[in-house]
Amino acid sequence: MSSTRLRRKAGPYALLVPATLVLFVGMAYPLGRQLMLSFHEFGRAQQFGQPAPWVGLDNYRELVTDRTMWTVIARSLAFCFVNASITMVLGTLIAVLMKRVATAPRLILQISMLLAWAMPVIAAMTAWQWLFDTRYGLVNWSLRKLGFASFDGHNWLIDPLSFFFVASVIIIWMSVPFVAFTAYAALTQVSEETLEASHLDGATATQRFRHIVYPTIKPVLTIVALLQIVWDLRVFAQINFLQNVGGTPSETHLLGTYIYSLGIGQNDYGSASAMAMFVLVLTLVLTVRYVWSLLKEEPR
């Protein structure tokens, strides 16, 4: 009797072991190592076997007193905010649209979005790079044909603002499908009966959306927004790719590329780790509200 109860008690915990193990190997170890690295001087010499001297908080001190880091953080936050908001709004709008249109156009929309989403990043980036090419790009060509002569040979990447415009277009294009699909799935769960009843009671379309549809899909939107913030904050591949084809890297670094340039590029793994710790804290600060509201939604 008691052994069954024990087994019953131990069972669920045993099931947690693999997940905990994976989390530990995949997260705790790298995180611990990163923390240790951030207190050491660790450069190329150390990578090839020299002992790494302990430098305490020196790496952090250097970063905090360097204006570059604050610029990069501010730039990343702005970029993340703009991209995540636009992606969320566009994604939700498209989901609502999918709910309204007939099957055929919806399928076309879904398939084209699925293709955009499934496209490997580097392949997509190569195509985007060609679209925005200074001399032979389709974008410049089209604008020219539309009568904007100044876009003849226009360079899209050399000005940092314009660089981020291009990057945003690409990143939003890549992330909207995920938001749209998830929001659409959530929309299908909104109870038709409730909607109909409220309609009969005289609720307007706006009221129905605010008081019935939105509360129902809110948990989904919250978690998607959370993911979107995390993704847009640590965006790397797209920025790195664009920096390699043009632009001015030192003026277009975001958190991800900045850490990469410090660590892999300049072999300053100590500073790169310290910077990565900052990003971790930053991500937590940014998302804690969402995680909290998610936890509150959980049925107890």
Place this chain on the structure above:
Amino acid sequence: MKLTKIAAVAAASAVALTALAACGGSSDGDKAEGGSDTVTLWLAGKEDTPKKVEDWLVKEFAAQHKGKNLKVQHIDWGELIPRLNTALQSDKTPDVVEVGNTQAATFTSVGAFTDLTDKLDQLGDNIGPKSFVEAGTYDGKVSAVPYYWGSRYIFYSKKAFKDAGIEIPTTLAGFNDAAVKLKADGGDKYSGFWLPGQDWRNGISWIFANGGDIAKQEDGKWVATLSSPESVKGLTELQGLYEKATTAPKDGKDAEPWTAFNNGEAAMFMAPSWARWSVDKKKAADLGGFALPGTEGGAAPVFAGGSNLGISAKSKNQDLSFDLLKLIYSDEFQQQLAKNGLGPANDTFTGLMGDDEFAKAAVAAASNSKLTPASPEWASVESASIMEEFFGKIASGGDVAAAAKATDDKLNAALNK
């Protein structure tokens, strides 16, 4: 609660995808198959070593070593340093790697390559060029040996020169004038001289030619000299060319400079000798070559291109790897390099590069070539794109003296780390 479930599934799949993406990212850095029967050679660039030369090497290596084979992997120049930084100290290290001559110090200084000093004579009596051997030497130990050298010279369209009534220029000022005139004749879309803004490896020639330099060593410290009067003079000339002689993108780099020429949109471009084989076959008769002239005539000092080879100190195939080096230094392979326009390490075969105008231009340009500062930190300068950004600023019409001063500060910080 259905919705929480949907949300959970969405989150889980997103996390899974992220994890997958991460796997994809790391595994592509690994080698598919190691094993001591296979020697792995990392070559830089897609086809900087011509395909047929590479094929010969693979075939010959397998023929000489029963049961062993050679596997060649191509790494893009842009990612070579980061890849080597991580690969050379891992257990899955490539056995033999090509590095750019200016990048060699980065790895020789930390002992990433096997010391070859005692074995050099087995590779040949006259290994060169000297500057390349020096680039591969650290603390008196030679651990990266010359692979091939090339020098940058000017490729031009004979027809464009004839139409414009221009002779091959003999001084740098004459060259600058010719480039501007060709552009003026060719119109808005046409480049007299194809010169992308961030292509510092070619643009630096104007600094060198005017007596300037990137940095010099003083009392064991590096002092950047881009803001010296000589350097600024060269940069100002260069800015004139960016403005009046070229339509190349201001943030373009040195990749594939022949594209515009092939499209009939440029009269001249500057590139290492092997660029000749990328020019459209239909244009071959129109293509000529000459060394960039110096301020007082002769050949201007240009940036010496080329590569070194090193054996990874972590490689478990030390003997086989050295056998591969011996094969690369064999007469037969050296001849093939030379015939393909790559300067051979064994100068007995330099003559095989031909005696046409291209070979003459290559040898003339090489006679006066220079290297970047021999600091182990130079590779960091390259991966931080400091020079690219600097030349991009000049190309975009920025203030030369101010930009040079700012870049000097960056270089001083980076080189004296």
